[in-house]
Every structure is written in structure tokens, then in C-alpha cells.
Amino acid sequence: MRIATYNTELSRKGPGLLLRDILSGKDEQVSAVLQVIVRTDPDIVLLQGIDYDHGGVTLAALAGALSRAGADYPFRFALRPNSGQRTGLDHDGDGRTDGARDAQGFGRYPGQGGMAVLSRYPVETGGVRDFSGLLWADLPGAELPRADGTLFPGAALYAVQRLSSVGHWDVPVRVGERTLHLLAFHATPPVFDGPEDRNGLRNRDELRLWARYLDGALPGAPPPGRGFVVLGDANLDPADGDGRSAAMAAFLSDPRLQDPVPRSAGGAAAANAAHQGDPALDTADWDDAGPGNLRVDYVLPSADLTVAGAGVFWPAPGAEGHEAALAASRHRLVWVDLAPGG
Template structure:
């Protein structure tokens, strides 16, 4: 029987609820999850209830030391409450971990003369630790002891990395030697979260690379985005390509398993936008990836009627950036993007970021019995 795996950048982060200056405490999400009545979160829950995934990665779900409680509140107060008379949905298993956003690097990384500890001087852009975090929710047991996280993996330790090419116009290094020694690859984190489905494991390879914009001539974000995506390409490519990788517990090497899904808002398209196309193209076209049934929607097509790729778009700003990429060991039964057209009664759920998110939920049905 197919299982449905989804990714949804839910915009459940502090600056979506208060003005920028007030979001520095990072507790806005917790307050709304306890209050049970925030309209944007109710719409997020309704979308999930309608699509009914078995496993879902939430991007931009703020992380904090009380994230387990936050996720429980989201499940109990929103997902287990019928939204617009839809059947409730439950996820007995979940995982959330720390991310690099808002974590003080101790250095002036963005070159503004002030080592602020936040925004561009953090290991990942953010106003507080855990900003723009992630969470995996599952109906199937998560093999907790086998989870691998790569929050601390250093960018410099990736062979042929693009960190070495981050240069100013005069050819000098954008990052100081000290910065190059401590910079982490992941702007949030990379996670390998194995899910137990029957007697098999399905590895949910989760991440949220930095947007390849908001920089300058040096293209530091574009190059980091490329290498964050390339990490997964190497991770699934076998021992020779993945030997350099080490996780946060010191275990070396890449994927140990047959079935996987690369999931996340990867902030890159091979045909549109500012990303270096070789990063995302290398992943999509990898022989261990099955992208034969790329998710599509009528809403995306009508949103960009003059764009040949419009049906594959997953964000309101007209690009495919959110991915659920199954391994070639899996048979894809169906896929889609939740994007109702403007004349659909459900369009109010996705019309803008305040309604739910500027991204759409993307899902794929896979059969592990192939």
C-alpha cells in the first residue's frame, strides 16, 4: 500500500506573527500553538488534514528547547481538531532538533563591522537560535536511535567546496581565514530521519538550504545553497563520494539504507531563479533519484500561464523550490501540489503568506514493495 510523504514550508516562524523587532525572543509560535485559535495555523492544519500525509517535513517551524511541547500543541490543538469539518489527523511520532539559524558564530561574517551574533553573523541567518527550524511528523515509528544530524559539519570539509571561491571583486577572500575554519555547511541542518514502515526503513533526508540571494558579488549564499544541496547528492552516492561526511556524533560516511526521500524547501530550481543550477540538477538527475512523476498543480499552471514550468511551481513567486524526491528503489504512485485555482472555494487557504504560507504543500505517494 502506498504511503504519502509531504513537505510544507509552513512559515510558522516569529516574523510571520509580529514585526521584525519584536521577534527576537523567539516565543511567538509557542504562544499561538497554546492559544489554539490562530487563523494561519488553522489553515495550515486544514491543508494537512485535506492532503493527509503519513509523513511530513515542516520547514520554518521554529525550534526551541520546548519544541517537543510545541509540536504536541500543534498536533493536539490544531491537527486533532477538525478544521472546516475535515477529519482530524494524528502523528504519534515526531522529531525536531537544533539548527544553525540565529546561533552566534562569534565573528563578523557579513562584513558590516559589527559581530552582532544574529542575522548575517549567525551560523545560519536568523534572529534567535532555532529561527526557521524544522520538524518531521510521522504516523509510523521513527527510529530515533538511528537518526543522523549534520548541524556541525564544516563547509571546508566538503571536497571541492565552493567556500574557497567566495571572493570579493578584487580577488581577496570574502571570509576571513578564521571564519573559513568555523563556518558550518548547513544554514539550518541536514537530517537523516529513518521511519519504520513494516519491516523496512524509509530515510527522510531533510534540509532547508539558504536562499541563493541576499548577498553580493561574492555570491556567498548562492554557493552555500549549491553545496548544501550537493551534500545530499554525495550522501546517496556510495562510499567513495560520501567518505568525507561525518555526523554530529562522529559517524562517518553516507546513507545506510535502500529507500529514501529527499525532502525540503531547497530554494533552488534548475531552470529558474538565482540558484546555481548544477547543484539541484545534479540531485534531481541522480541515478538513485526517481523524479519521473514530478508534482504538479493546476493552480500553479494558472498562476503562471505563460511559463512552461508553471504547473511544477511550488511557491507563490513562481518557482519549483520545494521537493519530495523519492529514491529509484521506490515506485511512485501519485504526486501533487496543493494549489487550488482562484475560482476554487479552497483558494483562500493558500492565497498569501498570511493565509498559510508563500509555499505550497508538496506530496508524493510511494510504494516500498517495488
């Protein structure tokens, strides 16, 4: 069984525009994303960068396009993300309350850049746990941003500020006689802030939410003891780039998880000379004038599962699929194969 995560970056700047582009059948980025998913053929894939709408119309259109391209996903799941949900407060300290950053998570409109699960196995929707409403201040051990010793940009914000910039879901999927829990998330980039490091601290705590969940530290939410996979876009590299890399390195060494260290020839070929990490593990292709290529997308099975293979869909230059991977998104699809019954 192949499980994947993929930040498609398909999100558009206005509601309904992604649906329009999917239905047109002519959008080059949409076509490239479809090619990547069809080529890798995951049985379950967590998508990021998918605009959410009521009734899941856009997600259904994408699933229909995938079916016509040869990849059927009869089971779909999505919840309204925190992105774009306005609070009427100033979140980033610029003195305004109407910007895209003045929302529970960055977004020009509610639902921009959401998440979705496509699956060939039934999703047990009645057992889904949605942690997206957890206040940042309520995470055990949370570290909130401060400037000159006071909460930034003001204490009133943290009475309503959720931790999840997009979402944190525990989605149970029925695989034969077993239930596999998908611990899905998409964290904020740890940049675009000031010396208070608001986004850096939030990014780290979005990752730490899963550690606290597995610890049993979230009230009323006993964790799955086995048979789970943490997956999504953590926006954090364990060795390079901005952000609190030590948190990612610590998470990867958690004995309750295993890191299949998925690799690609394309990542190795696009290495950044100044980076410390193994470039074959990189999953995102940013401008070298910025962060460069980083490992930020993860599929991390629980220690009791048996990994049969793993990879990053980033073919080497000139290899089949290379151009599609680059045209689809700056992120690459990451996949892990789990052995049957393991």
C-alpha cells in the same frame, strides 16, 4: 503511504510567539496551515519554518492542534537547527557581529525557523544522522566565496562556519518490516549577498551535500543504498530565478533518484510569462516584482521505490482549498505517494 514537505513559514520574530499563536486557537495563518495538512493528509511530513524550543513544546502544541483538527501524528522529531546560533563573528561582511545573518544560519534567536518531522510511523531516533555540524570547508569539493582572491569576509570564519543553514538530517522511519530514510534539509536562499555570491554558493553546496552523502564521500557515514527520500526546501529552481539552477537540474537527473514531477492547477494558473520552467511544477508564490513563482520544494524518492502519485497542494482559483493554501504560506505543500512494499 503519502510523504510530504511543507515550508509553513510559521516562524515568528521572537521566541515563544509561535507557541502563543498556536495555543490561542485564533491565529489565521496557523489555522490555514492546519487546514492544508488535514486536507492533504500525509503520513509523514517534513515541516520547515517551525521555531524550535527545548523539549519540543511548540511542536507538541502544533501536533495537538492537528489532532483536534482530525490529523493524528503520534511520532514527532526535531533537532536544534543552525539558524540563530551565534558565533561572535561577522558572517556577511557588514562589519558587525550581532545581526541575524551573523549566525550559523539566518536567525534573530537560536531555533528560529527550524525543521520538524511529523509521522504516523515510528521514528528510529537512535539511527538518526545529523550532518548539521559539518563545516562548509569540509564538504568534499566545496567552493567557498571569495572577493579579490581572498576568502569572504575572512578566513577565520571558515574554521567555524557550518554548511547547513538550518539542518541536514538522515531520519530513519520504520514502515512495517522496512526502514525508510528521510534525507531532510532546508537550504539558504541564494540571494541577499554581493558579488562574492556567498549565499548562492552555500545554497548549491547544501544541495550537493546529499550527492556527496550518496556517493559515500562523507567520512564515517555510509549512505543508505536504497529506500530513501530526499525532501525539503532547496530554495533552488532548475530553470528560473536566482541561484545556480544547473546544480538543481543535475540533481534531479541523478539516476539514484526519481522526480515524480508533482503538479498543480493553481501553479499553472499563476504562471510567470518570463519564466522558462513549467509553472504547474512551481511550489512557491513570490511577488512578481521579485523572483515570481518557482519550484523550490521537493520530495524525491530513491529509484528503487514505486511512486503511485504526486502533487502540489495549490488548487486553482475558486477551487476548494485555494484560499487556505494562499493564507498559510508562500510555499505549497508537496506530496508523493509511495506504493506499499515498493
